[in-house]
Amino acid sequence: MARILGIDTSCDDTSIAVVADGTTILSNIVASQVDIHHRYGGVVPELACRKHIEAIGPVYQSALDEAGLRLEDLDAIAVTQGPGLIGALLVGLSFAKSLAYATGKPLIPVNHLEGHICSAFLEAPDLACPFVCLVVSGGHTDLYYCEAPGTYRLLGQTRDDAAGEAFDKVSKLLGLGYPGGPVIDRLAREGDARAVRFPRTYLEKDSLDFSFSGIKTAVLHYVRKHGPKQVADLAASFQQAVVDVLVAKTLAAAGQCQASRVVVTGGVAANSQLRREMHAACAEAGLQLVIPHPRLCTDNGAMIAAAAHWRLHQGRSRLEGEALLELDATTDDRFAGL
Ligand code: KG4
Ligand code: ZN
Numbered sequence: 072m073a074r075i076l077g078i079d080t081s082c083d084d085t086s087i088a089v090v091a092d093g094t095t096i097l098s099n100i101v102a103s104q105v106d107i108h109h110r111y112g113g114v115v116p117e118l119a120c121r122k123h124i125e126a127i128g129p130v131y132q133s134a135l136d137e138a139g140l141r142l143e144d145l146d147a148i149a150v151t152q153g154p155g156l157i158g159a160l161l162v163g164l165s166f167a168k169s170l171a172y173a174t175g176k177p178l179i180p181v182n183h184l185e186g187h188i189c190s191a192f193l194e195a196p197d198l199a200c201p202f203v204c205l206v207v208s209g210g211h212t213d214l215y216y217c218e219a220p221g222t223y224r225l226l227g228q229t230r231d232d233a234a235g236e237a238f239d240k241v242s243k244l245l246g247l248g249y250p251g252g253p254v255i256d257r258l259a260r261e262g263d264a265r266a267v268r269f270p271r272t273y274l275e276k277d278s279l280d281f282s283f284s285g286i287k288t289a290v291l292h293y294v295r296k297h298g299p300k301q302v303a304d305l306a307a308s309f310q311q312a313v314v315d316v317l318v319a320k321t322l323a324a325a326g327q328c329q330a331s332r333v334v335v336t337g338g339v340a341a342n343s344q345l346r347r348e349m350h351a352a353c354a355e356a357g358l359q360l361v362i363p364h365p366r367l368c369t370d371n372g373a374m375i376a377a378a379a380h381w382r383l384h385q386g387r388s389r390l391e392g393e394a395l396l397e398l399d400a401t402t403d404d405r406f407a408g409l
Contacts, residue, residue, distance in 0.1 A: 073146045073383060076134070076170070077376025078127075080163030081155025081183045082209070083114045085126040088372035089138040089145070093189075093380025094196035098137035099366070099373040102126040105250060112249050113239065120158035127166050134372070142174060149379030152180035154210065179379035183370075184211060188223065190374035191334040194363035202361075203330045205321045207345075208337030208370075209235035209250075212281045212317075214324045217334075220381040226324050227279025234313055235339045237283040241290050241309050245302050255306045256342050262307030267293060269312040271319075279324050286312055314345045318352050325358055332359045341365035 072091050079086045088099035104122045108114045135141065150167035153160055171178035187206045191198055203226070204215045212229040232240070235252055242251025247258065269289050272282040290309055299305070317339075325333050335349050346362050353360035367374060 073380065074138075074140065074144060075147045075149050075179070075376040075379050075383065076131075076145050077181075077186075077372040077374070077379065078131075078148070078150040078163045078167050079183070079186065079370055079372050079375050080123045080127065080159050080166075081151045081153070082159060082370060083108055083119050083122075084370045085123050085130050085163075086370060086372040087127075087130045087134040088376055089134055089140060090193070090373050090376035090380070093377050094192055096193060096373045097140070098134045099371055100130050100133045100137065101366075101369075101371055102130050109249050112243050114156070114249075116156045116158055119156055120162060123159055123162035127162060131166070142170065145174075145176060147177040147179055147379060147383050148174075149179040149181050149375050151183045151186060151375050153183065155183055177383060179382050181375045181378045181382075183375075184213065185221075185223070185378045186374040187336045187368075188215065188217060188334065189220065189378035189380075190336050190363045190367045190371070191361045192220075192377050192380075193367055193373055195361045198334070198361055199332065201328070201330060202332035202334050203321065203324045203328055204334040204336065205317065205324075205340075206337045207234045207317060207335065207339040209233060209239065209252075209339075211337065212283070212339075214279050214320065216324075216328050216330070220378075221385070226328070227281065227320065229281040229283060230274075231282050231284035232287060234281070234283055234317065235337070237287050237313060238310075238339065240287050241306075244291055244294060245299050245305060247302070247306075252339060252342060255310055256344070258303050259307040259310045259344065262301070262303030262305070264307040264311035266301065266304035267308040269293075269308055271312050271316050273316065273319070277323070277327070279320055279327070281316065281320065283313065283316075310342070310344055314342070314348050317345060318348050321349065322352055322356055322358075325356070330358075332361070335360070335362045336368050338369045340368040 083104040089097040214226040239251035
């Protein structure tokens, strides 16, 4: 049984997990920095780095304690190497490299987006490939065709804002604070999603790309004209427009690829309405759908360990001697388009 330590410090969460065999979570500790960044209405990179440095030692210890293991018991150390905030990534990378150097254990660099995709295997260990995967987070809104673990084809991506970024920006302009997704999700339950018809951007026929800057601007114009009144209705109407596009494009991608399985993951996949409507649409279309538990959709170390699992088995790990100089995985040609 391979036990992998997974580390993610790509943005504002310090997370370390231990995962056995790529599917069984033995621990998954997440130290959130929301309280700090909340004051500034968004993530402040310099503060994020400092908080990662403070948190990473205790989070690592908690991850081992909760798993009931010692460092010697681990088979490999996996870490997000990008994409993300450079200073934040460096904290996790340096920590991981130190552990690997001190123990001689394999060090496995993981692309953060591949981590999100592989969270599906934590939720559904029997999930078979191929599948279409929507990764919808604060930094990305991408559709992939996953032929096998490690082999992904980019089908479409946002041309401007990511969906999570739109949630965060709209929340800010409605005076609801950061992070916007969970607040809008909660507030929208009390609102009328038909109150305001915000635009849905589908782009060219058959395009699997996204665009969310128009809806953000539409909310801004609406608020300038009418004031931030009936905020619950605005939140619900905005959320409905985003969910409509995400569901339609994901189903279109499955159709174009003739895929029978769909995965939806990333922070925005924690959204209750998206989950509900994606389930309904996939059921109607006869597609198998996996949306990981909300805790596995937002950033976490377990998904990084899950992604590292197949690499370890294919011998695609690196030892400390080969320094991890590049901070993101764009050099991995199997991750086409990133
Ligand atoms: O995957 P993630 O934790 O970090 C990135 O890789 O970006 O995603 C964070 C994003 C934020 O934009 C946050 O507002 C959004 O996910 N988010 C949500 C919800 N929970 C988190 N968006 C909509 N509804 C939610 N319940
Ligand atoms: Zn993420």
